Amino acid sequence: MLGRGRGRDTRLHGRRHRSADHVRRGRCARSPGSRARDVAVTDPRPSLPDGFVVRLHDRVEVGEFLVSGTQVVRISGLARDLLAGREIEVTSPLTARLAARLLDLDLADPVPGDDSSGSGAAEEGLAAVTVVVPVRDNHSGVDRLLRRLAGDVRCVVVDDASRDSAALSAVVTRHGAHLLRLDHNVGPAVARNVGRRQVRTPLVAFVDSDVDIAPADLQALVRHTADPGLAVVAPRVRSAGGRGRLGRYEASSGSLDLGSAAATVRPWSAVAYVPSACFVARVDALSDGFDPLLRAGEDVDLVWRLIGQGHRIRYAAEVEVRHDARTSLRAWVRRKAFYGTSAAQLAARHGDRVAPAVMSPVAAVAIAGVLWQRPWSLAVATACAGWTARDAFTSVPDLPVRQRRHLVTATAAALLRQTSGLALKHWSPVALLLCLGSARARRVVAALTVVDGLLAHRSARPDLGPVTFTALRRADDLAYGAGVWWGAMRAGSARCLVPRWLPTGGARR
Numbered sequence: 212m213l214g215r216g217r218g219r220d221t222r223l224h225g226r227r228h229r230s231a232d233h234v235r236r237g238r239c240a241r242s243p244g245s246r247a248r249d250v251a252v253t254d255p256r257p258s259l260p261d262g263f264v265v266r267l268h269d270r271v272e273v274g275e276f277l278v279s280g281t282q283v284v285r286i287s288g289l290a291r292d293l294l295a296g297r298e299i300e301v302t303s304p305l306t307a308r309l310a311a312r313l314l315d316l317d318l319a320d321p322v323p324g325d326d327s328s329g330s331g332a333a334e335e336g337l338a339a340v341t342v343v344v345p346v347r348d349n350h351s352g353v354d355r356l357l358r359r360l361a362g363d364v365r366c367v368v369v370d371d372a373s374r375d376s377a378a379l380s381a382v383v384t385r386h387g388a389h390l391l392r393l394d395h396n397v398g399p400a401v402a403r404n405v406g407r408r409q410v411r412t413p414l415v416a417f418v419d420s421d422v423d424i425a426p427a428d429l430q431a432l433v434r435h436t437a438d439p440g441l442a443v444v445a446p447r448v449r450s451a452g453g454r455g456r457l458g459r460y461e462a463s464s465g466s467l468d469l470g471s472a473a474a475t476v477r478p479w480s481a482v483a484y485v486p487s488a489c490f491v492a493r494v495d496a497l498s499d500g501f502d503p504l505l506r507a508g509e510d511v512d513l514v515w516r517l518i519g520q521g522h523r524i525r526y527a528a529e530v531e532v533r534h535d536a537r538t539s540l541r542a543w544v545r546r547k548a549f550y551g552t553s554a555a556q557l558a559a560r561h562g563d564r565v566a567p568a569v570m571s572p573v574a575a576v577a578i579a580g581v582l583w584q585r586p587w588s589l590a591v592a593t594a595c596a597g598w599t600a601r602d603a604f605t606s607v608p609d610l611p612v613r614q615r616r617h618l619v620t621a622t623a624a625a626l627l628r629q630t631s632g633l634a635l636k637h638w639s640p641v642a643l644l645l646c647l648g649s650a651r652a653r654r655v656v657a658a659l660t661v662v663d664g665l666l667a668h669r670s671a672r673p674d675l676g677p678v679t680f681t682a683l684r685r686a687d688d689l690a691y692g693a694g695v696w697w698g699a700m701r702a703g704s705a706r707c708l709v710p711r712w713l714p715t716g717g718a719r720r
Contacts, residue, residue: 256440323434340414343406352420357386400501400509442496442522445485446530463673476524508553551694555702566711567637639692
């Protein structure tokens, strides 16, 4: 029904075109010109229930193929007929498999019904969930959160050795929540695990004390658990902003904000993880929970382990919550660098899922040729572009010409994003050193800075001028990049800095 391949219709098979970025910002650079063999699908998860509805993304074109960005999926005539209205309601094992495959390929979104149309925890609503709040010292944030939630849902607050434990205890007691106090500061991963062990409901919501979420938002997340294969669902976490330029920048470009497009979470995709600042999870899916050895990146590690176990993870961008922004420049820079330090530890656990880019050797040669700025650079880049176009055309020979052109354009744009991400973010300390002694490097970095800043400004639409926005964006990336390099040096491994190389002629996975 769904397939990808060289002119074949293979039932429930697929080929992906994906790339990676580090995980603390939802930027994605699609894998340039990659191909893959058809991969048989086995799905150990429970089937989607009757009445479950999925809807194709607006960006998906329907024809003989489903085309979305650099992703091309062949569909059968039966699947095309079922997708004529761009929605599928599960009414049989056949439609359940098709709907699940569309979700897994991130070509469709679930359409949650009202509470009465759900099953299990989704039907129970807030009665099926317990909120766990790990906190150290932020009793004002806990007060705000419990005012919102304590009257509607059971809340467990884990005091991670606050300095003023009496003030926190008074807040928790006033709202009738349950308090657990830890004698030593153990970090958010362990604190969440301690709180989870007190949960007796099928669902747990991990909510940080600096997050503002309403019962209706929590209810909307719980509805997604009508999908029995779903382990975690997370909202869009937007910064509350604040006064000054830094607050306005964070309001449009916060590190935890993964964008406005809902998605199935997958490594090497636009949404590769969800932050544990706020998400709902099935208790029985969490097994060992968060890794107690990780103080940063523990959410990424958990999400990727769950995906590896066959669970589905959902980013429900239609549900928005707010978290408090750091308005002190020093604290802001330290937090960005702190996020970067997790890359080396994640690479040790998950390998090239943390790669800062995914590209073929041909793409790398094209990038090097352009950046070298020699008389032969244009010829090399043109030849590589021709190779990539040929690869895209021959991989799906019967793809319509218009969609082939779109595929090549999307691939070129992905290559530009990856180049920018490497130079300005992940490898930014090296780029800075090169700029000190090379006019050529300064020209390249300046050009990438201008292009990246203008494109990001147009996308984010911040309450800032493009110059100020670009300057803060560069500071953001420099701090993160410095954290990545510091973490790599501390771990004695540069694995998190090395791109994931695709074989020439395609990716096979």
